[in-house]
Amino acid sequence: MSMVIPPPPVTTIPVVGGGEFPVRRIYCVGRNYAAHAREMGGDPNRDPPFFFMKPADAIVPNHATVPYPTKTSDYQHEIELVVAIGKGGRDIPVDKALDCVFGYGVGLDMTRRDLQATAKKLQRPWDLSKGFDQSAPCTALSPVSAVGHPGAGAIWLTVNGERRQAGDLADQIWNVAETISYLSGYVELVPGDLIMTGTPEGVGPVQPGDRMHGHIDGLDDLHVTIS
Ligand code: MN
Secondary structure, three states: OOOOOOOOOOOEEEEOOOOEEEOOOEEEEEOOEHHHHHHOOOOOOOOOOEEEEEOHHHEEEOOOEEOOOOOOOOEEEOEEEEEEEOOOEOOOOHHHHHHHEEEEEEEEOOEEHHHHHHHHHHOOOOHHHHOOOOOEEEOOEEEHHHHOOOOOOEEEEEEOOEEEEEEEHHHEOOOHHHHHHHHOOOOOEOOOOEEEOOOOOOOEEOOOOOEEEEEEOOOOOEEEEEO
């Protein structure tokens, strides 16, 4: 086959202990912690999870400097557990879902909050408020063989050393197995897919020069600077 333009490069994320994980798609879960659902004006009942996406090449490696994006004056952080899918499937039962996980990372679902608020008000898609260039910083992935499945543990984010977000993975409304099972009813998951599993309370804006430090117990810490 002769390509009429060069094929795009594959986005990869390093794996703790060696190797690279090729990224296919990035699914994100909305409002998966009760306190965050409340701070966004929602009701933290167990409505079914909902999803939106970022392009694979929105991934930014750990320790990067990211430029403040265009077309926003309310650029916000959301610290999240990232699930890397190593084995795909459709209609995956909850009790088999964790078998599909290759590993876990710490990510940021960076958001143009003002564009998202406008999209909500006008009942338009969220794409350009969520799925823009360099909107998904992520650490190296820790394989399940090394860290198991973190179902509980601290998740927090500081900006310039000041605590902004804090929660516990155990407070997720939908846990990782339930999220994988539910999503696989809508799309066939394939190896290389990532799922960003929602953020705890305390989301807020960052400014040029700010330094973000994200943490989830047992995983690599995430460091991102805004320029
Ligand atoms: Mn999010």
